[in-house]
Amino acid sequence: MSEAALSRLKERFGAAILETSSFLGDDTAVVDAARWKEIALFLRDDSKLSFDMPIDLCGVDYPERLPRMEVVLHVYSTSLRHRLRMKARVGDDEMNGAEIDSLVPVWSGVEWLERETYDMSGVTFRGHPDLRRILMYPEFEGHPLRKDYAANRTQPLIPYRTEEEAGVPLEKLAPFGPDEGMSFGRRPHLPHSEN
Amino acid sequence: MGEVTRTVTIDGSEQGFATTKFDALLSWARKYSLFQYPFVTACCGMEFMSTVSPRFDIARFGAEAPRFSPRQSDVLWVVGTISQRQAPVLRRIYEQMMDPKWVIAFGTCASCGGFYDNYTTVPGLDKIIPCDVYIPGCPPRPEAILDGLMLLQDKIASGDRRPGVVKPRQDPADPKNDLVTLRTSASGRDE
Numbered sequence: 001m002s003e004a005a006l007s008r009l010k011e012r013f014g015a016a017i018l019e020t021s022s023f024l025g026d027d028t029a030v031v032d033a034a035r036w037k038e039i040a041l042f043l044r045d046d047s048k049l050s051f052d053m054p055i056d057l058c059g060v061d062y063p064e065r066l067p068r069m070e071v072v073l074h075v076y077s078t079s080l081r082h083r084l085r086m087k088a089r090v091g092d093d094e095m096n097g098a099e100i101d102s103l104v105p106v107w108s109g110v111e112w113l114e115r116e117t118y119d120m121s122g123v124t125f126r127g128h129p130d131l132r133r134i135l136m137y138p139e140f141e142g143h144p145l146r147k148d149y150a151a152n153r154t155q156p157l158i159p160y161r162t163e164e165e166a167g168v169p170l171e172k173l174a175p176f177g178p179d180e181g182m183s184f185g186r187r188p189h190l191p192h193s194e195n
Numbered sequence: 196m197g198e199v200t201r202t203v204t205i206d207g208s209e210q211g212f213a214t215t216k217f218d219a220l221l222s223w224a225r226k227y228s229l230f231q232y233p234f235v236t237a238c239c240g241m242e243f244m245s246t247v248s249p250r251f252d253i254a255r256f257g258a259e260a261p262r263f264s265p266r267q268s269d270v271l272w273v274v275g276t277i278s279q280r281q282a283p284v285l286r287r288i289y290e291q292m293m294d295p296k297w298v299i300a301f302g303t304c305a306s307c308g309g310f311y312d313n314y315t316t317v318p319g320l321d322k323i324i325p326c327d328v329y330i331p332g333c334p335p336r337p338e339a340i341l342d343g344l345m346l347l348q349d350k351i352a353s354g355d356r357r358p359g360v361v362k363p364r365q366d367p368a369d370p371k372n373d374l375v376t377l378r379t380s381a382s383g384r385d386e
């Protein structure tokens with residue numbers, strides 16, 4: 001629906017719009033990370049676009065690509081009722097240079113979303129007023145939604161009790177099996193009949 | 196309500212006499228007056244609410260009074276996923292409770308982390324505090340929760356502090372033979 005928005009972006013920014021695609025009504029523009037904020041301002045202020053509401057902002061890690069981290073922004077226009085996805089790619093394979101301008105001056109609603117992206121993916125937002133972790137605790141090391149964060153690595157805030165302290169086995173007996181709860185765990189699935 | 200009109204006299208004759216051990220009397224009183232502290236963090240809370248509300252009516256077991264101060268409560272219901280960030284809070288609450296105190300792990304997440312096998316979830320509250328009864332299920336049905344409460348009451352009565360797990364009422368591999376048979380009254384309703 002907002003393919004018109006894509007062509008307007010291309011017309012205005014030319015080579016800074018690296019790729020565009022439209023799929024089933026989802027319109028996406030991959031833009032030059034250096035002009036991220038400038039393009040966002042245009043999206044907000046242009047009368048034919050007037051994207052006044054940021055829906056979401058997050059980071060997606062593609063370790064096999066360069067630049068590695070994709071910052072994804074979804075915006076919506078409450079007056080024109082169209083939406084757009086904008087992406088920028090930052091960071092080398094060690095996540096050096098994973099920095100992008102903060103969009104808080106454009107839409108103040110992205111403040112916590114940028115904090116979340118920083119917390120989960122480790123993207124630094126230049127000019128953010130209060131860039132701290134938001135979901136994890138300050139003692140947490142690393143960024144858990146990067147693909148190189150080990151899936152089973154936990155960082156407990158207080159030490160776990162040992163079996164000696166507890167005096168009872170802390171591994172659960174039946175009926176707690178690997179298939180308890182839902183069945184998309186990483187452990188091999190046991191058929192019920194083995195219980 | 197109303198006035199007490201009948202006087203009961205216990206005078207040692209055959210009109211009324213009972214002997215018991217003090218311990219047994221005390222645990223009998225304890226098991227029917229469990230003040231609960233609900234530590235509700237996630238979706239299991241929905242099932243907890245239905246258990247506390249009139250349809251399943253946890254008040255029948257003397258356990259309906261919630262106390263939102265750990266100092267006044269006897270049983271800590273840990274209902275839902277415990278994240279690493281909450282772990283110190285949960286332990287502080289447990290430490291603030293007065294003895295005697297009991298802990299119920301409500302649902303798979305509280306018992307062993309459930310399907311959250313990741314950076315943020317504590318794999319079972321017993322990694323932090325002792326636990327008396329585990330109730331499996333995601334979420335457990337109210338019947339399982341009442342089974343868990345009755346299991347805790349049995350443990351209080353017998354002084355058994357070893358952890359217990361609520362058994363399923365039905366074996367998924369053998370759905371025809373229920374593991375628990377509910378008595379049915381003449382009116383056809385479950386008792």
Ligand code: SF4
Nearest residue numbers: 238239302303304333
């Ligand atoms: S056991 Fe299931 S229902 Fe209960 S908190 Fe965990 S995910 Fe939610």
